[in-house]
Amino acid sequence: MSSPTPTPGRSRSNSDLSGNPIKKFNNGWTKQQEVLMAEWADKAGCYRWLHDRCEKKYSMMNMWITIPVIILSTLTGTANFALDGFIPPEDEDAKKYAQAGIGAVSIFAGILTTLGNFLRFAQGSEAHRVAGIAWGKFQRQIAVELAIAPKDRIDCMDFLKICRAELDRLIEQSPPVPDDVIKAFIKEFEDKPNVKKPEICDGMEHTTVYDNRDTVLKQITAEAALTLMHKKKMLREEIVPDLNKLIGKEVYKQVYDLSGTVIEIFNRRQEATEGTQSSRRNSLVTTLSKAAAKSGKHIDGNWRRKDRSMSPPARTLTERENTLSDVHIEIVGSETLESRKDEMHYA
Numbered sequence: 001m002s003s004p005t006p007t008p009g010r011s012r013s014n015s016d017l018s019g020n021p022i023k024k025f026n027n028g029w030t031k032q033q034e035v036l037m038a039e040w041a042d043k044a045g046c047y048r049w050l051h052d053r054c055e056k057k058y059s060m061m062n063m064w065i066t067i068p069v070i071i072l073s074t075l076t077g078t079a080n081f082a083l084d085g086f087i088p089p090e091d092e093d094a095k096k097y098a099q100a101g102i103g104a105v106s107i108f109a110g111i112l113t114t115l116g117n118f119l120r121f122a123q124g125s126e127a128h129r130v131a132g133i134a135w136g137k138f139q140r141q142i143a144v145e146l147a148i149a150p151k152d153r154i155d156c157m158d159f160l161k162i163c164r165a166e167l168d169r170l171i172e173q174s175p176p177v178p179d180d181v182i183k184a185f186i187k188e189f190e191d192k193p194n195v196k197k198p199e200i201c202d203g204m205e206h207t208t209v210y211d212n213r214d215t216v217l218k219q220i221t222a223e224a225a226l227t228l229m230h231k232k233k234m235l236r237e238e239i240v241p242d243l244n245k246l247i248g249k250e251v252y253k254q255v256y257d258l259s260g261t262v263i264e265i266f267n268r269r270q271e272a273t274e275g276t277q278s279s280r281r282n283s284l285v286t287t288l289s290k291a292a293a294k295s296g297k298h299i300d301g302n303w304r305r306k307d308r309s310m311s312p313p314a315r316t317l318t319e320r321e322n323t324l325s326d327v328h329i330e331i332v333g334s335e336t337l338e339s340r341k342d343e344m345h346y347a
Contacts, residue, residue, distance in 0.1 A: 026150035027156055028155055030156070033156055033160065036208075037142050037145070037159075037160075039196040041139050041143055042195050042197075044136075044142065044170075045135075045139045045195075046185070046195070046197055047198060048132050048135040048136045048139060050177045050185055050198075050201075051131040051174065052128075053181050053184065054124070054128040054178065055125050055132060057178070057181065058124040058125035059125040061121045062116065062121035062122045062125055065112050065113075065115065065116040065121065068109070068112055069109050069113050072108060073109050076102050076105050076109065083095065083102070131173070131174040134170055134174075135170060135174070138163075138166055138167070142163060177200060182200060186202065
């Protein structure tokens with residue numbers, strides 16, 4: 001008579017496209033359902049008390065029958081063997097009376113054994129013991145679930161279906177409770193009106209109808225918000241990875257194109273810089289060559305080479321420095337002479 005274990009995570013409501021149950025506000029628990037579960041827990045506690053008391057009663061009755069049978073059977077067996085030792089052989093009348101008494105005791109012990117088997121006191125005691133344990137487990141299961149916060153419980157409709165099936169099964173399979181035990185229960189708990197008693201203990205009450213529109217409205221609003229949040233989470237889990245991949249590819253492509261453009265611009269600037277430097281160098285060499293030509297000096301064309309490591313084949317570095325110095329002096333001297341001539345002309 002073990003109670004089934006509830007499976008968390010299952011929901012009576014519709015599931016989403018992926019098959020996952022939609023999360024409910026407080027897992028669908030309302031005040032009315034908690035009150036109903038508390039009433040079932042009270043009734044389970046009452047049934048446990050009744051079956052425990054019945055188990056004790058039947059166990060006591062079984063002992064009242066079994067113990068005399070054991071004693072009488074032992075006495076009759078011993079008397080049959082010791083009859084000749086206690087009664088003289090010549091006293092036939094006493095021997096007949098003794099045998100008749102032993103037979104009567106044996107018959108009485110047999111009657112008690114038969115009554116015990118017929119009334120099934122031992123089996124009844126065991127059945128009530130098992131039923132009391134099952135009702136106690138059912139009560140503790142509900143009490144533990146109600147002691148947890150609603151958001152940490154399993155789904156309300158799942159738990160309700162499990163408890164209803166278990167309650168029906170226990171009522172059907174539990175042995176009947178005698179009237180004297182019911183009267184003792186009523187007398188014991190008459191000063192506790194808040195305890196919901198079973199129907200067999202004069203616990204008939206009017207059927208409760210669910211009527212709480214404010215709670216229903218709050219429940220619907222909260223569940224709609226949770227459903228929307230759940231759908232957003234699903235969309236985010238399904239779309240965001242693909243979107244991240246697409247964005248990553250596009251960014252990589254743009255960075256690749258931009259890097260190519262930057263490299264091309266850098267190469268152009270480098271070529272332009274090298275061209276400007278080459279033009280300046282060629283212009284300087286041309287100017288120096290013209291100046292040297294006017295002064296009668298000669299500058300080797302190998303100076304215009306880009307590779308500076310290559311020296312002119314016929315002239316050394318010292319000779320080139322001297323030539324450039326001479327050219328510079330002559331140019332400066334000629335410019336000074338011309339300026340003096342102009343000054344004298346104006347004078």
